[in-house]
Amino acid sequence: MRNLLRKEFSLVINPYYFLFMLFGVLLLIPHWVFFIAPMYLIFIALPNIIQSAKAQKDTEFTMLLPIRKSDAVSARVLAFAILEVAQIAVIAVFAALNIALYHSPNFFIDTNVAYIGCVFVMYGVFNIVFFPMHYKTGYKLAIPLIVAITAIMLFAGAIEVMVVTVPAVTRVLDGISKTALVSQIPVLLCGIAVFALLTWISIRISIKRFSKVNL
Amino acid sequence: MELLKIDHLSKRYRSFELKDVSFSLEAGYIMGFIGPNGAGKTTTLKCMLGLTAKDGGSVELFGTDFFASERDAKQKIGVSLGGVDFYSKTKIKTITSVVRRFYENWDEELYQSYIKRFDIDESKRPAELSDGMRIKYSLALSMSHHATLLILDEPTSGLDPVARDDLLTLFQELIEPGEVSILFSTHITSDLEKCADFITYIENGKIVASRDKDGFLESYRIVKGTAAQLPGIQSRLISTKENAFGFSGMIKTTDLTEHDTVTVEKPTLDDIMIYHARKESRHA
Numbered sequence: 001m002r003n004l005l006r007k008e009f010s011l012v013i014n015p016y017y018f019l020f021m022l023f024g025v026l027l028l029i030p031h032w033v034f035f036i037a038p039m040y041l042i043f044i045a046l047p048n049i050i051q052s053a054k055a056q057k058d059t060e061f062t063m064l065l066p067i068r069k070s071d072a073v074s075a076r077v078l079a080f081a082i083l084e085v086a087q088i089a090v091i092a093v094f095a096a097l098n099i100a101l102y103h104s105p106n107f108f109i110d111t112n113v114a115y116i117g118c119v120f121v122m123y124g125v126f127n128i129v130f131f132p133m134h135y136k137t138g139y140k141l142a143i144p145l146i147v148a149i150t151a152i153m154l155f156a157g158a159i160e161v162m163v164v165t166v167p168a169v170t171r172v173l174d175g176i177s178k179t180a181l182v183s184q185i186p187v188l189l190c191g192i193a194v195f196a197l198l199t200w201i202s203i204r205i206s207i208k209r210f211s212k213v214n215l
Numbered sequence: 216m217e218l219l220k221i222d223h224l225s226k227r228y229r230s231f232e233l234k235d236v237s238f239s240l241e242a243g244y245i246m247g248f249i250g251p252n253g254a255g256k257t258t259t260l261k262c263m264l265g266l267t268a269k270d271g272g273s274v275e276l277f278g279t280d281f282f283a284s285e286r287d288a289k290q291k292i293g294v295s296l297g298g299v300d301f302y303s304k305t306k307i308k309t310i311t312s313v314v315r316r317f318y319e320n321w322d323e324e325l326y327q328s329y330i331k332r333f334d335i336d337e338s339k340r341p342a343e344l345s346d347g348m349r350i351k352y353s354l355a356l357s358m359s360h361h362a363t364l365l366i367l368d369e370p371t372s373g374l375d376p377v378a379r380d381d382l383l384t385l386f387q388e389l390i391e392p393g394e395v396s397i398l399f400s401t402h403i404t405s406d407l408e409k410c411a412d413f414i415t416y417i418e419n420g421k422i423v424a425s426r427d428k429d430g431f432l433e434s435y436r437i438v439k440g441t442a443a444q445l446p447g448i449q450s451r452l453i454s455t456k457e458n459a460f461g462f463s464g465m466i467k468t469t470d471l472t473e474h475d476t477v478t479v480e481k482p483t484l485d486d487i488m489i490y491h492a493r494k495e496s497r498h499a
Contacts (some may be wrong), residue, residue, distance in 0.1 A: 003316045011302060011313055061301035061310075063266050064357075065317045066289035109412075215266040 004075035005082075006192030011061075012053045013079060018043045019089045027094035027111050030102055033109055034095075035156035038119050041087045042126055042149060046080065050134070050141050059138055063215060070207040077131050077203045084123040084195075092116055099176050109163045114173040116186035117191025118159050122152050128205075135206035138213050185194060216242045217278065218364045218396045224272035226262050231420060233258050238274070238415045238425035242363070243393035247387055247407035247428070248400040249484065250417035251492050256400040257296070259417065260368055264294060293357035296353045296368040299349045303342035307352060315360065320358035326359035332381075332409065346373040354382070358389070365389070367399040371406050379403075404484035414484070417421055418491055435487050439463045440477035448475060454493035465490035 009015075018150035023040040053059075064071045084085070097184035109115050129151045162169040172183045219240040226233040233255050240246050250256050251477040261267040263274050263417035265282060274281040276288040300435045302310050307470045315321045330337060333351035342347055350373055357365065387410055401407065407414065407428065424431055438448065441461040448466070449455065465482060482490075 006316065007313050010309070011305065056303070056305075057301035063264075064294050064296070066286060066313065067317070068285045069265055071286075119379075212266065212268050215261065 001071065001075060001078075004062075004065075004071055005079055007062070007065075008075055011051055011056070012054075012058055012076075013083070017048075017049060017083070018086070021090040023121045024087070024090040024094040027091060027098050028101065031107050033108050033156075033160060034106070034115060035109075035119070035122065035160065037094075038087055038091055038122065039149075039152065039156075041083060043151070045083065045143060046130075047145055049080075054141075056138055059215060068144035069211060071136060073131075073210050074206045075202050077127065077199065079207060080123035080131075081123075081127065081195075081199050084127075088116060088119055088123070091119065103135075103176075105174070105176055107164070108160045110174055110176050112174070112176055113181060114183055114187040117184070118173070120188075120191035120195040121198075122155055124195035125155050126152050127197040127202040131202045132205040133208060135210040135213070138215070140212055218242050218276065219398065220273075220275040221259075221263060222273045222275070224259065224274065225270050226258060226267060226332070227270050231255070231258070233262065233420045236417070236420075236422050240364075240396050240398055242396055243390055244412040245390055245397045245399070245410050246413040246415055247404075247411035247484075248398055248415050248417065249402065249404060249407065249488065250400075251488060252402065255420040256415045256417060257368055258420075260296065260366060260400060263373075264366070281373060290360070293360065293362035293365045294497065295350070295353040295357040295365075295370060297320045297340045297350065297353070299344075299353045299356070301341075302391075304340050306338060306340055306364055308337045310341075311337070311356065314356055320360045322359055322361060324363070326355060329355035329358060332385075333378075343465060347375060350374060351378070351382075363395050364397070367397065369401055369402055370399050371403050379406060386410055402488075404488065407484055416487070416491075419426065423491065432484070432487075434468050435482045435483045435490075436466055436471060437463060437467050437480040437486055437490075438466055438471075438475070438477040439480070442495050444477055447478060454490045456493070 018168070019136075020041055022039055026037040026040075027034055058071070063069065095116060098111040126148050129149035130144050134140065134149060159169075159173070163174050164170070173187060174180075217239050221239065222231070222237050224233060224236040228483075231253070236259050238246075248256055258267065263267040263281070265285060270301045277291060279288070299310075311326070315323070315326070333348070333355055335344075335348060335352050335355065339353065344352065350370060354367070354370060357367070360437050369381060373413070374382065383406060386397055390397060411428050413426065414428045416423045416431070424434070435453075438452070439461065440448070442457070445457075445462045446457070448464070451470040452464035452466050455462050465486065471479065
């Protein structure tokens with residue numbers, strides 16, 4: 001798997017895509033819908049990487065290597081999961097900067113620890129929707145991408161609306177005080193667990209579907 | 216020792232079916248896998264390698280089920296399915312540096328010897344190579360980890376006669392110690408007449424014959440005669456070509472009798488393919 005991941009990052013994912021993570025700087029915008037920032041990875045980097053892999057006939061290349069067909073799927077999803085975690089790491093830095101700079105709460109969700117947990121869940125939702133649909137063929141991109149983006153938009157929209165309108169949600173997810181961490185750290189930990197679980201399920205389903213694809 | 220054993224391999228598509236494909240290959244031989252375009256050669260190879268999901272049958276490599284030990288089995292085989300047309304804008308050096316890490320027995324010295332023998336410039340990109348050079352690079356990649364079984368799809372198509380001859384010589388060198396076998400599909404049958412020990416002939420998804428080359432060639436005869444001689448033999452012919460002077464046709468050697476007065480000749484592999492194809496088109 002290490003070799004396959006190395007292949008993903010040396011042939012498939014151009015280092016240039018790591019620059020997209022600097023969209024995390026958008027978290028410095030005062031009073032904004034901060035869920036949009038981590039979506040740029042999905043709007044721009046992911047479709048370009050998959051299109052480029054398709055154009056370079058990456059599947060044909062990978063299948064000649066001494067691996068199982070399922071390994072190719074695991075490596076691709078894991079590589080994207082690594083990109084997502086890296087993006088969250090960059091976002092976490094700018095999230096902390098936002099709080100340090102402005103000291104004032106946001107109208108929508110704050111750039112706090114719970115927000116980071118929710119971004120983990122958002123990427124998990126993307127993975128569970130996008131990859132199993134994509135691996136029905138191993139090459140179709142548009143419909144899986146539209147459906148997965150719609151799913152994460154609905155998820156992020158629901159969180160933002162609830163943070164503003166449902167006091168119980170506001171109490172758990174919003175706030176930048178140190179005392180708020182009591183409710184927010186469990187949200188972050190749950191977010192990480194949900195991300196890991198959804199990504200793992202996504203890999204299992206994608207492998208099953210791709211095994212039936214005739215290359 | 217049997218390196219490869221394919222048993223009743225089948226695959227159904229809407230318009231094509233691979234039916235009960237069975238053949239085997241012992242260590243130390245070259246097997247030519249021949250058949251007309253669309254006969255199922257590449258589909259068989261892809262089903263064998265798990266690239267396409269099979270509907271039935273089994274594939275054994277080195278005595279064990281291929282799909283139960285896919286990764287280990289793939290370490291011992293070299294596969295080339297045509298020229299390198301992936302990562303066409305990436306330097307050959309970079310592609311090789313990725314591939315070599317996957318093989319436990321990668322032999323850099325051997326790889327460099329193939330690069331030199333095939334005259335490949337590693338600083339180039341596949342897009343800058345001719346079709347023939349891309350095939351040579353693909354072969355260099357598939358032969359540099361001491362594979363005991365090489366599975367090559369059309370390895371000689373696109374190569375000039377000198378390169379083809381060089382490659383066939385290389386194949387002979389590889390099998391000489393008796394441990395390595397080569398299964399290669401091709402429609403350039405003259406290559407097989409030079410180097411193959413066995414022939415597996417597939418037609419319309421079915422194996423027509425899989426046996427030693429000489430026996431395969433001996434099992435058919437080309438017959439030629441006048442129009443008046445045709446009715447006496449026509450029912451036994453696999454297919455015929457008629458012309459102004461008479462006819463020519465192919466017959467199973469066992470179907471020839473002492474009473475036949477027609478001219479009898481030995482066929483080439485091309486003849487066998489052509490006459491079988493004519494039979495198919497007549498039945499279609």
